[in-house]
Amino acid sequence: xxxxxxxxxxxxxxxxxxxxxxxxxxxxxxxxxxxxxxxxxxxxxxxxxxxxxxxxxxxxxxxxxxxxxxxxxxxxxxxxxxxxxxxxxxxxxxxxxxxxxxxxxxxxxxxxxxxxxxxxxxxxxxxxxxxxxxxxxxxxxxxxxxxxxxxxxxxxxxxxxxxxxxxxxxxxxxxxxxxxxxxxxxxxxxxxxxxxxxxxxxxxxxxxxxxxxxxxxxxxxxxxxxxxxxxxxxxxxxxxxxxxxxxxxxxxxxxxxxxxxxxxxxxxxxxxxxxxxxxxxxxxxxxxxxxxxxxxxxxxxxxxxxxxxxxxxxxxxxxxxxxxxxxxxxxxxxxxxxxxxxxxxxxxxxxxxxxxxxxxxxxxxxxxxxxxxxxx
Amino acid sequence: xxxxxxxxxxxxxxxxxxxxxxxxxxxxxxxxxxxxxxxxxxxxxxxxxxxxxxxxxxxxxxxxxxxxxxxxxxxxxxxxxxxxxxxxxxxxxxxxxxxxxxxxxxxxxxxxxxxxxxxxxxxxxxxxxxxxxxxxxxxxxxxxxxxxxxxxxxxxxxxxxxxxxxxxxxxxxxxxxxxxxxxxxxxxxxxxxxxxxxxxxxxxxxxxxxxxxxxxxxxxxxxxxxxxxxxxxxxxxxxxxxxxxxxxxxxxxxxxxxxxxxxxxxxxxxxxxxxxxxxxxxxxxxxxxxxxxxxxxxxxxxxxxxxxxxxxxxxxxxxxxxxxxxxxxxxxxxxxxxxxxxxxxxxxxxxxxxxxxxxxxxxxxxxxxxxxxxxx
DNA sequence: CTGTTAGCGCATTCAA
DNA sequence: TTGAATGCGCTAACAG
Numbered sequence: 001x002x003x004x005x006x007x008x009x010x011x012x013x014x015x016x017x018x019x020x021x022x023x024x025x026x027x028x029x030x031x032x033x034x035x036x037x038x039x040x041x042x043x044x045x046x047x048x049x050x051x052x053x054x055x056x057x058x059x060x061x062x063x064x065x066x067x068x069x070x071x072x073x074x075x076x077x078x079x080x081x082x083x084x085x086x087x088x089x090x091x092x093x094x095x096x097x098x099x100x101x102x103x104x105x106x107x108x109x110x111x112x113x114x115x116x117x118x119x120x121x122x123x124x125x126x127x128x129x130x131x132x133x134x135x136x137x138x139x140x141x142x143x144x145x146x147x148x149x150x151x152x153x154x155x156x157x158x159x160x161x162x163x164x165x166x167x168x169x170x171x172x173x174x175x176x177x178x179x180x181x182x183x184x185x186x187x188x189x190x191x192x193x194x195x196x197x198x199x200x201x202x203x204x205x206x207x208x209x210x211x212x213x214x215x216x217x218x219x220x221x222x223x224x225x226x227x228x229x230x231x232x233x234x235x236x237x238x239x240x241x242x243x244x245x246x247x248x249x250x251x252x253x254x255x256x257x258x259x260x261x262x263x264x265x266x267x268x269x270x271x272x273x274x275x276x277x278x279x280x281x282x283x284x285x286x287x288x289x290x291x292x293x294x295x296x297x298x299x300x301x302x303x304x305x306x307x308x309x310x311x312x313x314x315x316x317x318x319x320x321x322x323x324x325x326x327x328x329x330x331x332x333x334x335x336x337x338x339x340x341x342x343x344x345x346x347x348x349x350x351x352x353x354x355x356x357x358x359x360x361x362x363x364x365x366x367x368x369x370x371x372x373x374x375x376x
Numbered sequence: 377x378x379x380x381x382x383x384x385x386x387x388x389x390x391x392x393x394x395x396x397x398x399x400x401x402x403x404x405x406x407x408x409x410x411x412x413x414x415x416x417x418x419x420x421x422x423x424x425x426x427x428x429x430x431x432x433x434x435x436x437x438x439x440x441x442x443x444x445x446x447x448x449x450x451x452x453x454x455x456x457x458x459x460x461x462x463x464x465x466x467x468x469x470x471x472x473x474x475x476x477x478x479x480x481x482x483x484x485x486x487x488x489x490x491x492x493x494x495x496x497x498x499x500x501x502x503x504x505x506x507x508x509x510x511x512x513x514x515x516x517x518x519x520x521x522x523x524x525x526x527x528x529x530x531x532x533x534x535x536x537x538x539x540x541x542x543x544x545x546x547x548x549x550x551x552x553x554x555x556x557x558x559x560x561x562x563x564x565x566x567x568x569x570x571x572x573x574x575x576x577x578x579x580x581x582x583x584x585x586x587x588x589x590x591x592x593x594x595x596x597x598x599x600x601x602x603x604x605x606x607x608x609x610x611x612x613x614x615x616x617x618x619x620x621x622x623x624x625x626x627x628x629x630x631x632x633x634x635x636x637x638x639x640x641x642x643x644x645x646x647x648x649x650x651x652x653x654x655x656x657x658x659x660x661x662x663x664x665x666x667x668x669x670x671x672x673x674x675x676x677x678x679x680x681x682x683x684x685x686x687x688x689x690x691x692x693x694x695x696x697x698x699x700x701x702x703x704x705x706x707x708x709x710x711x712x713x714x715x716x717x718x719x720x721x722x723x724x725x726x727x728x729x730x731x732x733x734x735x736x737x738x739x740x741x742x743x744x745x746x747x748x749x750x751x752x
Numbered sequence: 753c754t755g756t757t758a759g760c761g762c763a764t765t766c767a768a
Numbered sequence: 769t770t771g772a773a774t775g776c777g778c779t780a781a782c783a784g
Binding site: 389399407431435436437 | 776777778780
Binding site: 397398399400401404410411412415434436437438439440 | 753754755756757759760761762
């Protein structure tokens with residue numbers, strides 16, 4: 001009914017004409033600025049009759065804001081990135097922004113291309129979660145006129161807002177948990193080591209093993225060719241050819257599920273023969289049977305913090321850059337806790353009827369789910 | 377180095393000044409329109425020195441195009457929508473468009489809100505995959521000045537481009553396959569019946585059962601409260617309380633994985649005691665053990681077709697509306713094929729050493745993966 | 753081939 | 769409070 005004459009798109013000028021007021025007044029009424037009740041009514045009526053809707057493009061050109069925020073992630077196929085996207089979208093939508101998605105794939109060039117595009121000003125800011133943080137990327141980030149928040153690790157000297165997971169600590173949670181369960185030959189199923197997460201996982205593993213007084217045998221470490229389920233299958237097969245772990249820490253949940261498949265195909269059981277710990281604690285962690293114990297690296301929290309950081313900077317371009325670190329947590333499920341008594345390996349001490357039921361090492365962790373992560 | 381004086385943003389006017397040419401000439405060079413080699417060089421040099429980057433907003437205002445396409449899906453948590461999003465992004469990116477994502481959640485209102493926003497003209501077109509196609513949504517769709525393509529089913533009299541899956545046919549593939557495997561008591565684990573996919577699944581199930589000469593017992597049909605893994609768990613528990621199926625067709629892969637969990641918890645085996653068929657054939661279908669036989673409803677093909685349909689319409693606003701239907705396919709995996717001889721139920725005929733290995737009912741199906749789906 | 757000019761639709765400064 | 773006028777940065781007529 002109120003759609004008005006569909007002829008041409010109606011603009012503010014036409015509304016003004018139709019209402020018999022100046023274009024400036026029409027603009028004011030539409031934007032809720034002070035105006036006499038009578039005039040406001042006239043304008044509103046006219047706008048209604050003409051089915052007027054303000055034009056976003058013109059407005060953007062005028063005010064210098066698009067109300068759009070870009071999110072660039074490496075791999076939308078990974079549930080973690082989906083979760084992050086979801087959270088970023090939630091936060092920025094509430095603040096009146098739209099989400100422009102750039103799924104740059106694993107392609108480094110298209111990542112750079114997108115960063116180049118950024119200066120065209122089709123978005124007000126960017127949240128970037130790069131798989132590889134190359135020098136070129138860093139260079140582009142410094143050069144941009146637009147606010148950027150990085151999810152991941154940045155060189156020390158770069159003054160850009162960022163938020164990262166403490167993934168070494170996460171690995172330590174996993175290794176400690178496995179050690180507590182009596183596991184001694186703890187292997188690492190990693191992704192590519194030349195990626196940001198891959199490098200962090202490896203470093204964390206080495207340090208955690210050291211801490212526990214275990215030797216990190218090279219045969220017990222393997223890098224899958226990417227962070228996918230299939231890569232997990234083949235990499236685990238290779239791993240089992242050259243070593244006999246009683247536990248595997250996986251760099252990601254998809255890899256872990258791949259490992260699960262291979263272990264079974266080899267005639268062994270999880271967790272009795274080999275315990276498994278995934279990482280990311282994504283939606284899919286609870287799907288397999290046994291369900292997957294997983295290190296929660298706070299992907300949702302990171303996404304939320306990143307979004308808020310960007311919103312803050314959008315409001316104040318000159319704020320000092322922040323570097324946030326999100327504390328990991330361990331979600332214990334079935335894949336790491338054997339119900340049968342451990343037969344192999346020693347530790348004389350019983351460790352209680354069954355390890356603690358759920359989360360293990362959570363820190364002060366945004367209890368209400370709504371706390372201002374950026375203030376920590 | 378080539379970043380130029382970072383002072384203020386450089387515009388075409390400044391480039392023109394710096395090069396000593398008219399602003400129009402500068403524009404032409406930038407846009408690759410004919411110009412003398414000498415002039416072109418001067419402009420390009422100036423642009424480079426000033427670090428000039430054309431402004432997307434101004435350009436959009438002028439030409440009336442944003443080069444953005446919106447995708448509105450109900451639930452980004454569902455792998456199918458992620459796959460669709462991925463594909464849409466791929467196709468439109470290649471055509472020079474950016475993707476604006478609207479994850480409207482299950483919230484009907486925010487869906488409507490987004491459709492309202494559409495007329496602000498921040499995107500050139502929309503691809504919409506609504507969970508529920510209400511009268512209000514249809515009304516908004518007709519009212520919009522912007523091209524829209526719907527993924528899903530639309531009322532007959534609405535002249536809007538759309539592409540849908542033939543999900544009754546998909547269910548039939550599943551039921552027929554199960555019947556061939558000797559299953560007779562085939563249940564349906566559906567999602568909410570008041571959704572577009574839920575309604576289609578139910579209708580398809582009833583008709584397929586009828587076709588096979590089976591009775592579609594009401595006790596053997598259940599509707600989970602949404603299309604999630606958890607809902608699948610609880611709904612299956614209820615289903616098993618009131619009936620004893622030897623096979624379950626699930627409206628979606630997540631539901632199927634939930635069913636798998638519940639069946640196991642009840643002490644039964646898949647596929648020996650109960651065969652399982654999922655739907656969507658999404659990434660997660662191969663994760664469980666046994667891996668999930670699943671009806672491929674062509675989500676990627678639908679997404680691709682929708683994107684192309686929209687691009688076509690963007691190029692020609694007055695083209696006649698098309699309604700495309702994508703043919704389903706069955707991907708047979710482990711969850712539906714028992715390795716042991718069926719003991720219960722009859723069919724005297726052996727059905728070969730083991731059912732056909734992979735896809736079952738594929739039609740003429742875009743062999744190169746690149747065929748023009750819209751021309752069928 | 754190149755320059756001049758007029759808007760795209762809107763927000764906003766300045767007068768009245 | 770309201771109206772007239774300016775320009776955001778760019779492209780596309782139209783002249784020359």
